[in-house]
Amino acid sequence: MPHHVLMVASEAAPFVKTGGLADVLGALPLALHSLGEDVAVVLPRYRNADAATGERLWTGHPVWLGGVCYPVDIWRASRSGVPYYLVDCPPLYAREGLYTDAAGRDFPDNHIRFAVLCRAAIALARHLVRPRIFHCHDWQASLVAVYLRTLLAGDPTLMTSKILLTIHNIGYQGLFEPAILPEIGLDATLFHINALEFYGRVNLLKGGIVFSDAINTVSKTYAAEIQTPEYGCGLDGVLRARAGRLYGILNGADYTEWNPETDPFIAARYSASDLSGKRLCKRDLIALVGLPDDAIERPLVGIVSRFVGQKGFDLLEEVAAELLQMDLSLVALGTGEPRYEQLFRDLAAACPSKVAVRIAYDNVLAHKIEAGADIFLMPSRYEPCGLNQMYSLRYGTVPVVRATGGLDDTIDESTGFKFKEYTGPALLRALREAVAAWHDPGRWHSLIQNGMRRDFSWLASAAEYQALYRTLEG
Ligand code: ADP
Ligand code: GLC
Numbered sequence: 001m002p003h004h005v006l007m008v009a010s011e012a013a014p015f016v017k018t019g020g021l022a023d024v025l026g027a028l029p030l031a032l033h034s035l036g037e038d039v040a041v042v043l044p045r046y047r048n049a050d051a052a053t054g055e056r057l058w059t060g061h062p063v064w065l066g067g068v069c070y071p072v073d074i075w076r077a078s079r080s081g082v083p084y085y086l087v088d089c090p091p092l093y094a095r096e097g098l099y100t101d102a103a104g105r106d107f108p109d110n111h112i113r114f115a116v117l118c119r120a121a122i123a124l125a126r127h128l129v130r131p132r133i134f135h136c137h138d139w140q141a142s143l144v145a146v147y148l149r150t151l152l153a154g155d156p157t158l159m160t161s162k163i164l165l166t167i168h169n170i171g172y173q174g175l176f177e178p179a180i181l182p183e184i185g186l187d188a189t190l191f192h193i194n195a196l197e198f199y200g201r202v203n204l205l206k207g208g209i210v211f212s213d214a215i216n217t218v219s220k221t222y223a224a225e226i227q228t229p230e231y232g233c234g235l236d237g238v239l240r241a242r243a244g245r246l247y248g249i250l251n252g253a254d255y256t257e258w259n260p261e262t263d264p265f266i267a268a269r270y271s272a273s274d275l276s277g278k279r280l281c282k283r284d285l286i287a288l289v290g291l292p293d294d295a296i297e298r299p300l301v302g303i304v305s306r307f308v309g310q311k312g313f314d315l316l317e318e319v320a321a322e323l324l325q326m327d328l329s330l331v332a333l334g335t336g337e338p339r340y341e342q343l344f345r346d347l348a349a350a351c352p353s354k355v356a357v358r359i360a361y362d363n364v365l366a367h368k369i370e371a372g373a374d375i376f377l378m379p380s381r382y383e384p385c386g387l388n389q390m391y392s393l394r395y396g397t398v399p400v401v402r403a404t405g406g407l408d409d410t411i412d413e414s415t416g417f418k419f420k421e422y423t424g425p426a427l428l429r430a431l432r433e434a435v436a437a438w439h440d441p442g443r444w445h446s447l448i449q450n451g452m453r454r455d456f457s458w459l460a461s462a463a464e465y466q467a468l469y470r471t472l473e474g
Contacts, residue, residue: 003038003039003040003083003129003130003131004037004038004039004131004132004133004469005032005037005038005039005040005131005132005133005134005135005469006039006040006041006042006121006124006125006129006131006133006134006135007025007028007029007039007040007041007042007135007136007137008041008042008043008117008118008121008134008135008136008137008141008144009021009025009041009042009043009136009137009138009140009141010043010044010098010099010114010117010137010138010140010141011025011043011098012025012026012041012043012084013025013026013027014026015043015045015053015077015084015086016043016046016098018098018099018306019306020168020251020385020386020387021137021138021168021169023251023254023257023387024137024168024218024251025041025043025137026079026254027252027254027257027458028251028252028458028461028462028465029041029079029082030079030080030082030458031252031458031459031461031462032462032465032466033080033081033082034459034462035459035462035463035466037462037466037469039082039135040082040083040084040085040129040131041082041083041084041085042084042085042086042087042117042120042121042124043084043085043086043087043117044086044087044089044092044093044113044117045073045075045086045087045088045089045093046093046094046095046098047090047093047094047095047096053075053077053086054075054076054077054078054084054086055075055076055077056073056074056075056088057074057075057076057085058072058073058074059073060072060073061073061074061120061123063089063116063119063120063123064185065112065115065116065119065183065184065185066182066183066184066185068183070089070091070092070112070116071089072087072088072089072116072120073087073088073089074086074087074088074120074124075088085121085124087116087117087120087121089116089120092109092112092113092116093113095107104337104338110174110176111174111176111180111183111184111202111204112183112184114139114140114141114143114174114204115143115183115184115185117140117141118141118142118143118144118147119143119147119185121134121141121144122144122147122148122152122158125157125158125161126155126157126158130157131161132160132161132162132473133161133162133163133164133469133472133473134148134161134162134163134164135164135166135465135469136163136164136165136166136208136212137165137166137168138166138167138168138169138172138205139172139173139174139204139205139208140174140204141165141208142165142174142204142205142207142208142209143184143204143207143208144163144208145163145165145207145208145210145211145212146186146190146195146196146204146207146208146211147185148161148163148211149163149211150186150187150190150211151185151186151187162213162214162469162472162473163211163212163213163214164212164213164214164215164216164468164469164472165208165209165212165214165215165216166215166216166217166218167205167209167215167216167217167218167226167384168217168218168384168385169310169384170205170217170226170231170232170233170235170384171233171310171382172205173198173203173204173205173206173233173235174203174204174205175198175201175202175203175204176201176202176204177201177202178191178197178200178201178202180202181196181202190207194210195207195210195211196210198234198235199234203235205235206235206238209235209238209239209242210238210242213245213472214245214246214247214468214471214472215239215242215245215246215247216246216247216248216249216468217246217247217248217249217384218248218249218250218251218384218385218406219248219249219250219251219384219385219405219406219408219409219410220248220250220409221248221404221405221406221408221409222248222382222383222384222385222404222405222406223246223247223248224248225382225404225405226239227239227240227243227246231382247468249461249464249465249468250385250406250409250410250456250461251385251387251390251406251456251458251461252390252456252457252458252459252460252461252462253387253390253391253394253456253457253458254458255394255457258367258370258390258391258394258395259394260277260278260281260371260394260395260396263367263371265363265364265367265368266281266284266367266368266371266372267280267281267283267284267285267368267371267372268280268281268284270371270396271452272396272448272449272452272453275396275448278371278372278395278396279296281368281371281372282296282300282372282373282374283296283372284368284372285300285331285368285369285371285372285373286300286329286372288365288368289331289356289358290352290356291329291331291353291354291356292353295329295354298327298328298329299327299328299329299374299375299434299435299438300328300329300330300331300372300373300374300375301328301329301330301331301373301374301375301376301377301400301431302330302331302332302369302370302372302373302375302376302377302392302397303330303331303332303333303334303369303376303377303378304332304333304334304365304366304369304370304376304388305332305333305334305336305378305388306334306335306336307334307335307336307337307340307341307344308336308337308340309337309381310380310381310382310383311340311378311379311380311381312378312379312380312381312402312422312427313340313343313344313379315379315422315423315424315427316343316347316379316424316427317343318423318424319424319425319427319428320343320346320347320350322428323347323428323431324347324350324351324354324355326431326432326435327435328354328375328431328435329354329355329356330347330354330355330356331355331356331357331358331369331372331373332344332347332355332356332357332358333357333358333360333362333365333366333369334359335359335360335361341359344357344359345357345359370388370391370392370395370397371395371397373392373397374397374398374438375397375398375399375400375431375434375435375438376388376389376392376397376398376399376400377399377400377401377431378399378400378401378402378407379400379401379402379419379427380401380402380404380405380407381402381404381422382404382405383401383402383404383405383406383407384405384406385405385406386401386405386406386407386410389401389406389407389410389411389416390410390454390456392451393410393411393415393416393451393452393454393456394451394452394454395452396448396451396452397451398415398416398417398434398437398438398444398447398448398451399411399415399416399417399451400416400417400418400419400427400430400431400434401416401417401418401419402418402419402420402422402427403418403419403420410454410456414446414447414450415447415450415451415454416434416447416451417430417431417433417434417437418430
């Protein structure tokens with residue numbers, strides 16, 4: 001069945017999620033569909049794919065790479081009229097982690113895992129979907145562009161299709177040793193500065209940038225930032241060379257999942273016109289994480305995050321002593337690098353009456369924190385878009401953010417608090433301002449009201465993608 005747009009990505013909610021990419025792949029295709037766009041999605045079928053993965057469509061389709069055959073099955077699940085095709089190849093995808101083993105090490109065959117995903121997507125495109133647009137997400141899908149514009153450039157079915165690459169995070173580029181090229185069926189001549197070569201290694205995201213017809217990232221500010229050496233992670237020059245084809249489209253927030261008026265996970269539902277439920281949610285959260293009852297009388301700061309360098313928690317470490325002096329409570333939920341997990345454990349151990357920490361991935365608790373906290377903290381070193389600050393606005397939880405990327409584009413002085421300089425004292429100043437505002441009920445009320453009335457729903461972003469597809473088709 002032909003579809004106009006075929007998206008390729010490594011995760012999509014509700015099938016499988018490690019971060020915001022999955023939220024986007026869960027919501028954007030449906031928003032596009034509601035605008036009349038004909039869209040389908042391809043992703044791997046991991047062991048943890050926990051939603052129904054539908055019906056088996058193909059069995060044992062051979063994907064040949066570098067003289068090795070990887071037979072794949074294709075499953076199809078439909079979500080509100082959008083088909084999600086899941087590529088099933090248990091030796092490659094049926095593992096505990098998506099990208100890394102239990103110790104956090106990248107799987108050594110990630111290049112093959114995502115090359116097979118891309119080749120399977122192209123096979124689906126050729127035999128079934130016949131898309132006019134391939135919409136690839138991040139380095140895991142970048143090989144679609146490389147294959148289509150090199151090895152398969154003469155394919156009559158696909159040669160007029162256009163390719164859009166969305167970069168969700170330039171910190172992850174898919175870097176490998178040059179020896180992998182034959183294993184993913186690519187010629188050694190592609191190990192070239194104008195193609196995949198990057199400081200002596202193979203860079204798959206660079207391949208996506210070079211061979212796609214257009215590139216976008218997930219906020220306007222981040223689109224500008226990644227063209228600078230400070231934020232480009234070495235790819236700023238390649239991106240500047242493609243500046244005329246580089247766009248910024250802000251992500252949306254999925255208000256069917258994140259809405260305090262309907263959220264099934266929180267203790268009480270509430271809205272901008274009746275906030276009484278929010279206090280119940282705060283009380284519930286305090287009890288759940290084991291903070292003392294009188295924490296209800298203090299501002300409660302929430303964090304829900306991957307614990308990685310990007311998210312700026314080294315700033316918290318820098319000002320930990322001052323933070324623990326402040327008259328507030330902190331509840332943090334996340335998993336990631338041992339260094340940051342330890343930092344949060346140490347904070348909780350140093351001051352259990354003020355700090356509660358859960359080292360876990362827990363969607364229900366994430367909702368309870370959005371609803372129960374007063375302030376939501378995102379001190380990111382960089383943030384391509386960031387979704388949690390948008391969820392926070394809807395839950396009447398005032399964001400304190402570093403002014404970078406999508407955080408800068410979504411928060412202003414009428415809805416939250418921003419700091420620019422990447423330092424601990426700058427973070428503390430913003431947090432102190434927020435706490436002072438919390439003690440001024442009139443001011444706090446208007447911050448909450450302004451935030452809850454902001455609308456970052458997906459439809460506006462989807463319309464921008466649709467316009468970009470039209471531009472691509474010329
Ligand atoms: P990123 O994609 O960089 O992790 P985003 O803000 O775009 O950042 O998206 C993060 C998403 O992942 C949000 O939906 C957030 O609620 C969720 N999330 C992150 N860590 C956890 C966790 N430990 N438990 C539950 N949800 C989490
Ligand atoms: C990435 C970014 C995050 C963004 C998400 C979805 O994981 O870190 O800022 O919101 O992708 O685009």
